[in-house]
Amino acid sequence: MVGQPVRQETGADGLALVPGETIRLFTAIDLPEEAKRSVSRLCRGVPGVRWVNPDQLHLTLRFIGEVDRRLFERIKMNLADIVSPPVTLTLQSVGSFPVSGPPRVLWVGIERTEALGSLHTQVEQVMVASGCDAETRRFSPHITLARLKDIPRSLVVPYLAEHASFIEGPAEVREFLLYSSLLSRQGSRHTVEASYPLAAVEAP
Numbered sequence: 662m663v664g665q666p667v668r669q670e671t672g673a674d675g676l677a678l679v680p681g682e683t684i685r686l687f688t689a690i691d692l693p694e695e696a697k698r699s700v701s702r703l704c705r706g707v708p709g710v711r712w713v714n715p716d717q718l719h720l721t722l723r724f725i726g727e728v729d730r731r732l733f734e735r736i737k738m739n740l741a742d743i744v745s746p747p748v749t750l751t752l753q754s755v756g757s758f759p760v761s762g763p764p765r766v767l768w769v770g771i772e773r774t775e776a777l778g779s780l781h782t783q784v785e786q787v788m789v790a791s792g793c794d795a796e797t798r799r800f801s802p803h804i805t806l807a808r809l810k811d812i813p814r815s816l817v818v819p820y821l822a823e824h825a826s827f828i829e830g831p832a833e834v835r836e837f838l839l840y841s842s843l844l845s846r847q848g849s850r851h852t853v854e855a856s857y858p859l860a861a862v863e864a865p
């Protein structure tokens with residue numbers, strides 16, 4: 662009926678999602694402060710690109726996309742079942758996606774460790790068990806530095822050469838996060854919806 666107020670469903674977390682409304686989610690690891698400072702110094706030197714706001718530098722574990730309230734609550738709850746030791750991050754070199762043609766993303770590479778691989782696998786299992794479609798793309802751990810549009814590769818080559826030997830870390834990370842992302846003309850606003858500890862399993 663026109664004009665009838667829409668009842669907001671409000672969860673224990675106070676989030677109001679109207680039935681039928683969706684929320685855009687992803688899971689990520691935030692960079693430790695020192696790494697963030699160091700990486701943010703890489704965010705310059707190529708004209709015309711959109712650098713990531715230093716506060717938003719993160720390692721995406723799994724992009725989830727738009728989900729409804731019910732799936733959001735299930736994902737949020739099920740992620741708490743993950744048992745993983747802390748993850749040690751070593752950041753290494755810079756690169757661009759895709760490998761040929763005009764680059765769309767500049768990134769910093771992350772050393773692939775057993776703990777990171779296992780955490781990613783568990784997150785993926787939780788997503789599928791929660792009702793999400795399985796991810797078909799291979800996990801390639803990276804931190805996006807910039808997004809590019811209509812920038813020729815020749816403008817990026819000197820930047821990649823200059824920072825090829827970049828290294829930062831190792832640094833230990835003791836949590837991973839469930840983020841929501843609100844897209845707007847000004848860019849995306851990220852909000853931490855839940856955090857999950859990464860802790861060594863205590864012997865019985």
Ligand code: 2AM
Pocket residue numbers: 687719720721724803804805842
């Ligand atoms: P990336 O920058 O590490 O590639 C939050 O939006 C994060 O989710 C982004 O930083 C991006 O990770 C990833 N992401 C956003 N949109 C995506 C999409 N359509 N497919 C896959 N990953 C996406």
